[in-house]
Structures are given as C-alpha cells and as structure tokens.
Amino acid sequence: MIVRLAWRNIWRNKMRSMVIIASVTAGLFAGMAIMALYKGMMKSRIRTVIDTETGHIQLHAKDFLGDLDPTLFIQGDEKMIATLSADKSIKAFAKRTITAGMVSTPNGSSGVSIIGISPQEEMNVSGLGKKMRQGKLDWPAKTRGILMGKKLAKKLKIAVGEKVVITMTDTADNLISAAYRVQGIYQSANAPLDEVNVYLSRKDLQDMLGLGNQVHEIAVTLHDDTLLHSTVTRLAHQFPFLAVESWKTLSPETSLMAETVDTLSYIILVIILIALSFGIMNTMMMSILERRHEIGMMMALGMGRIPLLMLIMTETFFLTITGIPIALATGTIAIEHYAKKGMDLSGMGKEMMESFGFETMIYPDFPSDKIGFIIALVFATALASSIVPIVKSLRMDPVSALQK
C-alpha cells in the first residue's frame, strides 16, 4: 500500500518530482564526468612521455644508462626478439644502438647522444615520424643521413641537407669520425632532449662501432597503460640479466607531476562527491519543507511515523531510480562524444604549447571501473539525505504543521 501511495504521490506533484530526479541526475552526471575527465587527463598527462619519449618500458644491459659505454650491449638474440614479439601485452618495440659522441659543424660542436634506429620501428614506438618538422624520417640506401633536434640545429646553425661530422669512440676505444648530412629536423615536447639526441641508421652505427647486430636499448610500448606493472615484472623475470625499467623510473620528474595531479584529482573528486551529496540533501530538505502541511495532515489522519518515513523513502527510491539511468545515458553520450572529438585546451596559449609539441586535447575516458561506485554513492546519498529532513518533520507536532 505504501508503494502505491508513494507512486501516486510522485505523479501528483510533477514539478517537485522532476526537481529531485534532476538533482540526482546532475549529481551522477557530474560524478561520471569528473571521473572520465580525470581518467582522460591522467592518460594524456603521461601520454607525451610514453608515446614520444621513453615508451612504457625500456630494456638495457645493467649499468648501461650511467655512462653509455658502447661495450655494454644487450646480450640478446633471436629468441629474445621472438619472446617480445609474442608477448600479448606488448604493442610494439624498437631496438636502438646508442653511444655518446660529438657533432661538429663549421659553427661549433656539441656533445650528443648518437642513436641508431630503424625508422619503421620508431614510428610505431616513439612517434618520431610525427615530430619531424623538416625533411623526412627515412634513409634511402647509401645516404648517410642524420636527424637533428630543432634546438640543436638552431644552436649549430645547420639546415637540412648540410654536412656535419660526428665523432665517437667505438668498442675498441678508438676515436672515429664520419661525415653525415642532415636528413631532417625534428621537434619534441622536450627541448632539452632535442638538443642532445641525434638519430641515424642503426646499421650504420653498428658498423661504425663494430657491434655486428647488437643493440643497447629496446623501447617497448604496451597495448594499455594498466599493463605496465605486470609486464615489467614478467620481462624482468624472463631476462634477469637485463635492467627492465618503466617510464616512472626513467623519467622521475614526469612521475612527480603525474602523481601530484593524480592525488590532487582524487581530493577534488572527494570534494565533488561531498558537493553532490549536499546538493541532493538540500533539494530533499526543500521538498520536505514544502510538504510539511501535507505530512502534518497525514499524521493527524492517523498515519504512524514509521510508515510515513517508509513512504517518503520509497518515493525517494523511485525518483532516484529514475534519475540514474537518465544520467547514465546522457553521461555516456557526452563522454563518448568528447572521447572521440577531444576537449580542446586551446584557451591556454595553444601556440605556445604546440611549439613545444604538446597535446592540447584531452580525451575523456569512460570510467567503467568506477561507475558502480559512483552509482552506489549517489543512491546512498539520496536516500540518506532524505532521512534527516523527514525525521525532523516527523518530530513535529501535527497540529502546528497543519497550521503552517
């Protein structure tokens, strides 16, 4: 009987019911939006580092990174490559030969990291193709082409097509130099790296260093960011003689930023959920307040306090139940829309950000893992927040309530 009464009450005052439904919907929508944005932000935040700098994981011989000693190459072989190729979490990997050296031009010289790459592999792992500003990421056979960062090219006053001399020590500790032509100029989000990294054909570098087929670094990207920890553990287990490191160790400053934003977002999320609860509570209070006359009437007519409480709660329950799917529907549509289209951050100095190669778009991501939590929270809040005002009204003297 209470249920039927509750149902009728809802339809009786459409306005009030709408408002409550809207309150719940808005709350849930906001909760979803914030989680989606947060998730999207986190992804894009580290996207730059992962997609264009370090990759998810890097493998090196132990101690290689300290000095870039060319003799410390990865003791790898066909089996290693096969294992990596077969690994389900791994999307792509790039093999690199690296050594420290110098690049000289008529205008001066600069210390650099000389990195031997395969253009195809790099396109899949570090997006080097997208960073090209001039020239091409490609070495037709026999051309000794080198890629340079924009910052370095500017410092050395060198342009595409011009000649530079690279100098380095080979594995026998001999100093060797070779003339190369600038094939292309790239620019990444990390200017300090641009000044130090130059790229040339891996085969060329291996030959010059006397390395045969060996490489010093394998950079790995995964299908999903969440696979990071498990993949690192697995690879470390499979190749115990190598140093297997994630971007968090390779780029601790980024980790610092990412973690700060992570925690900050969490705090804000808590604040938002509080706001959400309060909003719903306020709405309920308003509506109960308005119904004081009605409640007083029911009490005077003999309705017990408990049944009355149940009645109101049931009404709230129905309204909340209605609000939730609406929010889910609109929220999902909005999130999916922006997930594809992306939200533009250009309000904040787009040119400046682009000159750094920064992404100005965020792609919100549907928070499928947290959605259950949010729904439960909204639900609980709605019900709980209707209790307080009801209890207050129930304590009233029916007569004075009627007089209002």
Add this chain to the structure above:
Amino acid sequence: MRGETSAANLIIRTVRPTWSREMKVRAWMKGADYSMILINAPVRDRGIVFLKRKKDVWNWVPSIEKTIKLPPSMMSQSWMGTDFTNDDLVKESSMVTDYTHVFSKDTLIDQRECYSITLLPKPEAAVVWGRLVVCIDKERMVQLHARFYDEGNELINTMNSFDIKTMDGRLIPTRFEMMPSNKKNQKTVMIYESVTFNRTMDDSFFSTDKMRYIISQ
C-alpha cells in the same frame, strides 16, 4: 711543414675583445700522427703537457700529478682558451688526402703573386667545411692565406700567415693568425720563435710516460 719531424718554440696569443693571454709552448711533431706540446708560460700553466697519438689526446697536469685521457666530450672544448679546439689538435685532416684540389685564378696577397687553390672535400671525408681556399706564394712556395667556408658558402674562418723567415734552412711563415668571422675582435696568433726540422725522433718519445719528464728537456 708537416710530414717529418719538427721541434718548435712558439708563442700563442689569444686575443679577445676584453682580454688577451699569451702562452709560450714547445711543440714536437712527427708526421700527422704524433705530437707533444709542453707549456712553459704563464707560470700557472707551466709544465702542462698535451700528447697526441693518432686519434687520442692525453693531458698531463703537474699540479695534480695526473695524466688524463681526454674523452670525446672534451674534444669540442677550446684548447687552452684559444680559437682551436682539442679536436683540431687531433683532426689535422690531411689537406692532401681529404680534398680534391682545383686551381683558380692567381691572386695577390701582401703584394706577392700567389696560386689560388680551391679545396673541395671528398664525399666520405669527415670534415665540416664546404670548401677551402688556399693561397700559396708562387715564388717562395709558402702558404700565405687560407679561407674556410661552410657548405652554405659562408666564410667561417680565415688564416693568414706573415713574417716569412728562414729557420733551420727552410723558408717558412713564422706568424699565423686564425680569425673566426662571426666574432668581432677575436683571433688566435701563433708565432714561431725557433724551429728545427728532421731531427731524429723515436715514436717512443711520444708516450704517456715521457709526458711527466719532458719539462726538463
């Protein structure tokens, strides 16, 4: 001037817009592969020795009694503050083997008739220059002038030689000035006070052990 042995006393002057410095050095050279440079003045740097063997450069510093092999990262640094880099000591890319030579019109340098030779780097040569122009005194067969261009045809360095004198039976320029084009009032001057040629020098003379004792020679 290269190609055999030589032992020289040199003054090297570094001239900058706001300061200048003078060093006295003694330099031994054998071919393009071996050289030893001992610094005699100023006092603070006295006793410092640089040794080059093929492509490697060592540095002996008496105040800390230590011989250091220069890593590639140091090569781009200027040598003792001059307009030459550590790399220049090593590179000595052979003007003969790394370039093809083309004669152009004769020119006049300091009132003297000179051959003008354009040197174009061979494709595989590890040299930064786009081309060089070298002017040689026809009569005395000494190099009086050299210009270094980058590939964009911009003049980067100019080297002039003066004071042609006879030393140890040879006619050589005794003053060289190296001037970078893009920096005002800046140059490095090298003056030969005396030089002897073709005295016997064993390869073993050019060794890291000899570095610490060379000052007494």
Add this chain to the structure above:
Amino acid sequence: MWIVQLAWKNIWRNKSRTAITTTAVSFATVISMLAASLKEGIFNNLIKNIVSSYTGHVQVHLKGYQDEQVIENGFVPDSLLRKKISAMPGVASITSRLESFALVSSGETTKGCLVIGLEDQEQRGFTAMADKLIKGSYPGMQDKGLLLSEGLAFKLKKNILDTVIIIGQGYHGSSAAGKFIVKGIVSLGSPKLNDRLVVMPLAQSQQLFAADSIVTSWAILLNDDMDPYASARNIAAAGEQYEVLTWGDIMPDIKQHIEADSGNMQYVQLILYFLVGFGIFSTILIMMAERKIENGMLLALGMTKLRLQVLLLCESMFTVMMGAIVGLLLSLPVVLYLKFNPIRISGNTADVYKRFGFEPLFPTSSDPAIFLRQGLTVFVLGLVLGCYPIWVIGKMNALKAMKK
C-alpha cells in the same frame, strides 16, 4: 525603496526556506574556495619545492650566459646591486654561484661533471646541500674538500675521505686542476643532477678555475605569493648588462607540465561549479513552486509583473550575498587550517616526493585573490540563477497560478 524593504522582510518571513537557500550558496562558496585554494596551494608548493632545491625563482646572469654557459660569461658581483635586489619586494634571499663543466677523475676513470661553487652552507630558503647529504659533511673553507653526487660517487667508486681530481678549463683559457678530498656524498632527486654534480665552497671553486671574484649566476628565492615575472622585471630594470630569467625560462619543460596540469584542473572546477550551481538552482526551483499561489495572489491584487520580478530579484540578491559572505567566512578558517596543517599524502605520490627530497604535503593557498575570485564567481552564479524567478513570473498567469 519599499521593494527592497519588502524583499528583506520576505526573506526573514520564512526562515527555513531562506536558511536552506543560503546554505546552498554558502556551501557552493566553501566548496569552490576549497578546490581553488587546494589547487593553487599544491601547485605553488610543488614549484617552491622544485625551485628551492636548486634553481631559485629567478636567476641573474651576464647577458648571453643562458645560451652559452661557460665561465667566460660570468660576472663580478656588484654588491650594491645585490643589496638593492635583496631589498626589493617579495625577495626572500639571494645567493651567488659559480658553475662550470669539468672532468672528475679517480684512478683510470674520468667522467664529465658539473662543478658548482656555493656561497655558504645555509642558503636561507634553499634546500641546503647539507640536507641532501647521505654521508659525510659539508666541506669547510680550509678542507680542500668537495661533495660528490650519489651517481657520480658510484661511477667513480669513491667514498668519503677518498681523493679525486678535478680538471678542466679555467677562466680566460688557463687550465683548472686540483686534488680534493671527498667530504661527503649528496643525493639529488633528478638523475640528471645526481649523476654528475660536484659541490664545493664558492671561494674554492673560484680558485680552482682561476676565476677570482667571478660568479656565473645569482639565484633568487621569492616569498610565497610573489609573481616571478614581476620580480624579474623589477630586477632587469636595475641592471642592463644582465639577463634576468624566471625558473620557467630555465626549466621550460617542467613549466609546460605544470601549466598543462593547471589548465586541466580548470575543467574540473567547471564541473564543480555546475554541480553546486545545480544545488542552488534546485532550491530556487522548489521555492518558486511553493510560492506559486502567493505570487499569483500578488499579481491578482494588482502588483505589476515588473515590480514582482524586481522584488524576487532583490530577494535572490540578498540571499546570495548572505550565502557568499557566510561561505567566505566559513572557508577562511578551513583554508588557514589546511595551510598550516597540510594534508599528508601517502602511497606512490609520497614515495616520488620523498625521492626528490620534497615533503609529501598538500597545503592550501590563502592568497586573497582566490577568495575574491571565488566569492565573485559564486555571487555571479547565484545571481544568474536568481534570474529564474524573473522568467517564471514573466510567464505567469495569475489566475491559473492561484488554482491549487
């Protein structure tokens, strides 16, 4: 104006209703204040941590030093100018430094390093090197000692009381060479620094590089709320031969990260406003529903719609103003409390912070500008929402309204 008086009386007539609406507005204010001040506080604190650990907020060099960081581009510190800068508004401390690239050698191992000469141990505000010591102690003037960074000590296989040699290029071309005792080992968060830093007293470094009285930079720390750009402008005006750079100029990649994250947070705040705005709106909605009869009555009795709209607008204004003021007053103690008792973070974030030597704390910012801005925003928000009653009245048909 009687309308204003009537509005005021109306508000107090129905205390509960007013209370609820005011609460909605106060809550909105408190929430937005909290979110904004937390965001400001956290980011400022992060920046402060980063700049205090080495670079300072602002640096003064000789013009051209930033492009070519060699000792030749050092300057003789002008003590008058230094005093002048010290006295400028917002300047907390200023310190001299000499930095130069050199080689550090022990036995057969020679590594490139950055030698920094620091002025005195207590660099008021800067995280003293003494705090970063993991072994040993800071060298005194007579000790002929130095500090090695952790990574460097490891590569050279050196420990306290061992001897190392520093060799390099001195001022004006003279050579720099010296034997020193390792007095201590420091640990720095950034691997770039941790792998190559050598620290010694300023006077000693000047002697080593034959750079009598020369320094390469003045590093300046500012007070918490001082804008680095404004400060940089002040200083630049004082000396033309110097270049004055903010930390953003010196570490552009970190600045980018922070700005991007800051911007992302704006979206989060937007959602917050949406949420709290909705809370306010729903109370107004219900209020208007409840007063339908009353309003209809007023119109029927001859009040013009315009006057009624103005009346309701005044009521909204009062309510919003009261709510905003109460909200601001309430948020003040909360913000201040969190400023001096910051939130302690734990987990991954705390680990990363500690690794850099930062305290894992999230404080708020009590910058008055935040209070003003948030107060204003909520006020405007409330006002905009308070226009809803105007619309309702505009549409109203008095007779229909009075029908129950």
